Amino acid sequence: MDMKKPFERVVDEHSVTVLRVCRAVVGAHDAEDAWSETFLSALRTYPDLPDDANVEAWLVTIAHRKAIDIIRKQKRMDSSMTSASDRSSIPPTSSTPSSTNHELWDSMKSLPDKQRGAVAYHYLGGLPYLEVARILGGTTDAARRAAADGIRNLRKTYKDAESKGA
Amino acid sequence: MNRENGVEEGFSDLLAFTIPSLEDVERLHRRLEESADEAEVLDVAYTTIDTPIGTLLLAATEKGLLRVAFEIEGLDSVLDDLARKVSPRILKSPKRLDAAAFEIDEYFERRRSTFDLALDFSLSSGFRQLVQQYLPRIVYGTTESYKGLAALVGKPKAIRAVGTACATNPLPIIVPCHRVLRTNGQLGGYLGGPAVKTSLLQLEGAA
Numbered sequence: 001m002d003m004k005k006p007f008e009r010v011v012d013e014h015s016v017t018v019l020r021v022c023r024a025v026v027g028a029h030d031a032e033d034a035w036s037e038t039f040l041s042a043l044r045t046y047p048d049l050p051d052d053a054n055v056e057a058w059l060v061t062i063a064h065r066k067a068i069d070i071i072r073k074q075k076r077m078d079s080s081m082t083s084a085s086d087r088s089s090i091p092p093t094s095s096t097p098s099s100t101n102h103e104l105w106d107s108m109k110s111l112p113d114k115q116r117g118a119v120a121y122h123y124l125g126g127l128p129y130l131e132v133a134r135i136l137g138g139t140t141d142a143a144r145r146a147a148a149d150g151i152r153n154l155r156k157t158y159k160d161a162e163s164k165g166a
Numbered sequence: 167m168n169r170e171n172g173v174e175e176g177f178s179d180l181l182a183f184t185i186p187s188l189e190d191v192e193r194l195h196r197r198l199e200e201s202a203d204e205a206e207v208l209d210v211a212y213t214t215i216d217t218p219i220g221t222l223l224l225a226a227t228e229k230g231l232l233r234v235a236f237e238i239e240g241l242d243s244v245l246d247d248l249a250r251k252v253s254p255r256i257l258k259s260p261k262r263l264d265a266a267a268f269e270i271d272e273y274f275e276r277r278r279s280t281f282d283l284a285l286d287f288s289l290s291s292g293f294r295q296l297v298q299q300y301l302p303r304i305v306y307g308t309t310e311s312y313k314g315l316a317a318l319v320g321k322p323k324a325i326r327a328v329g330t331a332c333a334t335n336p337l338p339i340i341v342p343c344h345r346v347l348r349t350n351g352q353l354g355g356y357l358g359g360p361a362v363k364t365s366l367l368q369l370e371g372a373a
Binding site: 003004005006007008009011015016019020021023024028032035036039040043044046047104105119123124151154155158 | 183184194195257
């Protein structure tokens with residue numbers, strides 16, 4: 001296989017995974033912007049991608065860069081509306097209507113960026129820790145620890161929210 | 167789910183909120199089609215349409231209609247071929263094919279005898295392209311022989327080359343290679359199969 005497949009097949013194979021990664025990292029509200037920017041940017045440079053490249057890792061790397069921009073914007077918005085009481089509750093889109101989803105995203109959002117990224121890129125993106133480390137910086141071990149800590153924290157905050165009867 | 171046994175257990179449940187619906191995926195695809203077209207990075211747009219002779223694949227560049235393919239050619243391999251020869255920046259994006267799909271519908275409803283579409287002949291070159299560019303002059307409802315066509319394009323001895331040009335026509339139906347027959351009136355080959363060639367000639371009242 002020394003040829004590039006039509007980009008439509010790339011979208012077909014990775015659309016859901018990339019969207020899940022985006023949702024986990026920036027939340028449902030901004031995930032569609034992140035997804036769209038990721039695939040548009042990928043389409044633009046696709047002809048230059050080496051034929052033997054790991055397409056999934058390439059897409060998640062682009063998604064990571066787009067997510068950083070979006071998170072920066074979210075933080076700017078958050079700090080500019082510190083007086084607003086509900087600053088952490090980004091409303092879920094119509095496609096993720098349940099309040100459970102909303103709480104899960106709140107838990108996810110409370111994770112440090114590195115843990116959230118490691119959880120998303122490893123568990124949802126399916127990338128090995130070596131690739132996760134390449135994207136987030138740091139060692140493979142650090143990436144593994146960040147993912148494990150992330151899952152543990154996620155489970156804890158989510159369980160707390162549950163036991164509070166939320 | 168045992169919450170205490172291993173941090174990784176049950177993580178998929180925990181992240182289930184990220185699972186999109188088919189509707190989400192389709193909406194995002196449409197958005198990508200639009201933004202790619204706008205950004206001029208959609209090198210090849212394609213769609214499939216249903217016709218009385220089966221499913222057709224239509225593909226177009228920004229210049230015009232690039233390829234019409236029959237199902238028996240294998241639509242995946244046709245797209246692979248376009249990725250290799252034209253560009254891998256290919257998306258299923260029906261909008262660019264709206265006019266072509268509309269005219270082909272009219273053709274099969276016998277309400278259209280000539281096509282008024284911008285064509286992109288970049289999949290063929292040289293003598294083959296010359297022959298293919300000539301083909302639309304063979305009027306709806308009539309036929310020509312390979313030999314006659316060779317004479318018409320000024321190469322009366324290039325009968326075999328004319329046959330090859332017809333056989334490699336990237337735009338069948340629109341560029342009517344089905345109107346070219348053997349001198350003895352036999353059907354000759356056709357990319358879509360002889361039955362399709364006969365159907366088209368019958369539709370046009372030429373057989």
